[in-house]
Amino acid sequence: MRRRRAFWFWVFVGPFAAGLALFTYVPLVWSVGLSFFDAHNTVTPTDFVGLDNYRAMLRDSAFTGSLRTFLVFTAFIVPVTFALSLALALMVNRVRRAQAFFRSVFFLPAACSYVVAALIWKMSLFNGVRFGLANTVLGWFGTDPVAWLSTTRPPWYWLVIVTVRLWLQAGFYMILFLAGLQRIDPVLYEAAAVDGARPGWTVLRHITLPQLRATSVAVVLLLVINAFQAFDEFYNLLSDARGYPPYARPPLVYLYYTALGQGQNLGLGSAGAVILALIIAIVTVGQARWLGLGRSAADG
Amino acid sequence: MTISRRTLLGAGAGIGAGVLGGCGSNTGRGGGSSGGTRLTQWYHQYGEAGTEQAVERYAAAYEKAHVTVQWRPGNYDQQTAAALLTDSGPDVFEVNGPSLDQIQGGQVEDLTALLDGVRDDFNPAVLAPKTYRGKVYGIPQTIDMQMLYYRKSMLRDAGVRPPRTLDELVDAAKELTRNKVKGLFLGNDGGAGVLGGTPLYAAGLRLVTDDGKAGFDDPAAARTLGKLRELYAGKTLLLGAPTDWSDPSAFLQGLTAMQWSGLWALPQVRKELGDDFGVLPFPGDGSHGKPTVPVGAYGAAVSARSKEKEAAKAYVKWLWVERTDYQEDFALGYGFHIPARISLAKKAAKLRTGAAADAVGFATEHGYAQPLLWTPAAQTAYQDALSRIIKDGASPESELRGVVRKVSAELDRVQHKS
Numbered sequence: 001m002r003r004r005r006a007f008w009f010w011v012f013v014g015p016f017a018a019g020l021a022l023f024t025y026v027p028l029v030w031s032v033g034l035s036f037f038d039a040h041n042t043v044t045p046t047d048f049v050g051l052d053n054y055r056a057m058l059r060d061s062a063f064t065g066s067l068r069t070f071l072v073f074t075a076f077i078v079p080v081t082f083a084l085s086l087a088l089a090l091m092v093n094r095v096r097r098a099q100a101f102f103r104s105v106f107f108l109p110a111a112c113s114y115v116v117a118a119l120i121w122k123m124s125l126f127n128g129v130r131f132g133l134a135n136t137v138l139g140w141f142g143t144d145p146v147a148w149l150s151t152t153r154p155p156w157y158w159l160v161i162v163t164v165r166l167w168l169q170a171g172f173y174m175i176l177f178l179a180g181l182q183r184i185d186p187v188l189y190e191a192a193a194v195d196g197a198r199p200g201w202t203v204l205r206h207i208t209l210p211q212l213r214a215t216s217v218a219v220v221l222l223l224v225i226n227a228f229q230a231f232d233e234f235y236n237l238l239s240d241a242r243g244y245p246p247y248a249r250p251p252l253v254y255l256y257y258t259a260l261g262q263g264q265n266l267g268l269g270s271a272g273a274v275i276l277a278l279i280i281a282i283v284t285v286g287q288a289r290w291l292g293l294g295r296s297a298a299d300g
Numbered sequence: 301m302t303i304s305r306r307t308l309l310g311a312g313a314g315i316g317a318g319v320l321g322g323c324g325s326n327t328g329r330g331g332g333s334s335g336g337t338r339l340t341q342w343y344h345q346y347g348e349a350g351t352e353q354a355v356e357r358y359a360a361a362y363e364k365a366h367v368t369v370q371w372r373p374g375n376y377d378q379q380t381a382a383a384l385l386t387d388s389g390p391d392v393f394e395v396n397g398p399s400l401d402q403i404q405g406g407q408v409e410d411l412t413a414l415l416d417g418v419r420d421d422f423n424p425a426v427l428a429p430k431t432y433r434g435k436v437y438g439i440p441q442t443i444d445m446q447m448l449y450y451r452k453s454m455l456r457d458a459g460v461r462p463p464r465t466l467d468e469l470v471d472a473a474k475e476l477t478r479n480k481v482k483g484l485f486l487g488n489d490g491g492a493g494v495l496g497g498t499p500l501y502a503a504g505l506r507l508v509t510d511d512g513k514a515g516f517d518d519p520a521a522a523r524t525l526g527k528l529r530e531l532y533a534g535k536t537l538l539l540g541a542p543t544d545w546s547d548p549s550a551f552l553q554g555l556t557a558m559q560w561s562g563l564w565a566l567p568q569v570r571k572e573l574g575d576d577f578g579v580l581p582f583p584g585d586g587s588h589g590k591p592t593v594p595v596g597a598y599g600a601a602v603s604a605r606s607k608e609k610e611a612a613k614a615y616v617k618w619l620w621v622e623r624t625d626y627q628e629d630f631a632l633g634y635g636f637h638i639p640a641r642i643s644l645a646k647k648a649a650k651l652r653t654g655a656a657a658d659a660v661g662f663a664t665e666h667g668y669a670q671p672l673l674w675t676p677a678a679q680t681a682y683q684d685a686l687s688r689i690i691k692d693g694a695s696p697e698s699e700l701r702g703v704v705r706k707v708s709a710e711l712d713r714v715q716h717k718s
Contacts, residue, residue: 128540147539240493241544262676
């Protein structure tokens with residue numbers, strides 16, 4: 001009986017475990033190994049260089065610049081997405097009719113690919129000539145067309161980058177918040193009403209938000225991790241005809257170019273990836289500690 | 301100059317397609333024991349109709365081996381770079397290089413012997429970047445070049461003559477900028493990407509000197525790059541067009557009076573505008589300046605991982621050295637390129653009249669190819685600096701100082717490698 005269970009355990013878990021080992025752990029370990037070698041155009045290098053790649057990466061102004069880009073991006077996208085998806089969830093939760101309709105409509109963009117959305121944003125909504133949608137609207141007020149993605153001062157490209165991601169992911173987080181909202185016991189609201197709390201801000205501040213704490217922590221954590229992984233929209237919105245993004249490169253875009261693009265410097269790229277992974281790990285653990293992820297409402 | 305072709309409709313669409321392309325399981329290998337030698341040959345996706353059928357026809361005509369052509373859309377350079385690390389890559393592939401790291405890493409075969417007796421017939425400007433320490437690692441297929449297209453009627457209406465110096469170009473762009481038409485289009489990034497080293501050559505400098513040093517440690521470099529900033533700051537550049545510089549649409553739609561683009565755009569421009577356009581090299585700047593155009597060539601290379609190296613070399617020799625009829629057909633039958641063989645370029649009737657003849661003249665007299673020693677790391681440092689100069693108004697002098705430092709270190713690295 002016991003052997004049988006072990007057999008079925010491996011039948012179900014084995015393929016996944018093998019895939020995880022083969023496609024995640026082996027490359028991970030390999031990459032850490034590569035980071036100590038001069039690995040131009042090779043994955044089996046022989047030229048051991050110790051910590052040189054790490055030193056070079058940390059001194060590389062383009063890499064530290066990419067970390068700055070990430071910080072700016074996170075500072076924009078996390079609060080904005082959080083506020084918008086929470087607002088959507090509160091609104092959808094309140095509508096009495098066609099709730100399913102609104103829920104679906106706001107969720108639908110989450111099904112769209114980042115690449116496709118980025119190209120639509122780049123080529124039709126925010127292109128720099130007078131017939132782009134944004135510029136047409138500006139034109140009604142007599143304003144000159146703005147080259148949204150080509151202007152670094154002021155950095156209009158942030159508007160494009162943030163709005164595309166906002167559109168894509170707000171619906172998804174709205175669903176998470178909705179699930180959280182629906183778990184709040186109506187008795188609490190009734191009790192609050194009896195105690196004289198006015199519906200609206202007071203109830204939101206003292207009942208809804210505290211009850212959503214667990215959901216909020218998870219949402220913030222997911223948003224930050226997603227921001228770290230930002231690649232698609234940056235690459236597709238900002239790269240030139242040769243696939244080179246000249247500015248506003250988050251870390252993954254820069255490492256992709258160094259290691260896998262024309263650069264093919266796999267050692268340096270791996271060192272960058274290890275540094276990035278360490279940063280993500282530290283930030284995530286720190287954030288989880290600070291926000292109390294997994295702590296139940298009772299302990300919090 | 302790395303000449304990218306208009307294959308990247310959008311890098312994203314390209315990646316998507318590249319992934320799909322990568323899924324193709326038929327690598328043309330396997331079953332090697334029966335049916336003689338099998339070779340796989342890779343091409344990047346050419347935009348012109350008929351090219352794919354043509355290269356398949358050439359491959360089918362080869363009798364000594366069974367050659368399977370793979371037409372690979374998407375981010376081709378990345379695909380080949382990754383494939384060369386494995387055993388399942390191509391035997392023969394075209395490459396916008398090969399790069400110095402590929403050569404030094406022993407990823408591509410020495411093809412010098414294939415050119416015995418005909419080496420002088422290959423255009424020296426494009427053969428040089430495929431040559432390392434006297435050995436040739438890629439056989440140039442066709443030459444591509446870039447130049448400045450201008451609308452004759454728009455210049456006439458504005459009372460501007462075709463610019464002969466960089467200062468005249470800056471002034472012309474200003475004069476030509478109207479309410480709905482911009483003066484000049486250098487790509488949506490304002491020119492840093494496509495121009496690359498071109499302005500330096502126009503100032504009489506170069507990217508890398510013959511003795512392997514940074515060739516732009518000179519006040520003239522900062523002066524010239526500062527003028528590109530003037531173009532951007534003067535709001536005379538078209539920015540954010542739906543298509544980038546490699547596609548002539550912005551020029552054809554009248555969004556700009558002048559556009560920097562490739563030779564490949566010429567047939568389309570001629571078809572739509574008739575005689576109402578002219579072409580120019582990038583104008584010279586300063587007392588040592590001279591007009592200049594970037595030229596480059598895709599080359600045929602043999603992977604060092606190929607199991608059929610000798611057969612692959614024999615095939616490359618057959619197609620890209622011996623079969624001049626196919627070479628001519630490939631260069632001129634579908635798209636518009638200059639044959640890499642001087643004898644063929646001279647013969648070609650299509651290249652003897654009008655703007656095409658001008659273009660060939662520019663390529664011959666003013667053409668420069670990006671040196672082999674100009675590695676991606678050097679290119680990245682330079683391009684980022686150029687982008688900051690143009691867009692952020694960063695000081696050209698201090699940016700260039702930083703670039704010279706980084707490029708010198710990189711040149712040091714590659715020249716001290718075995």
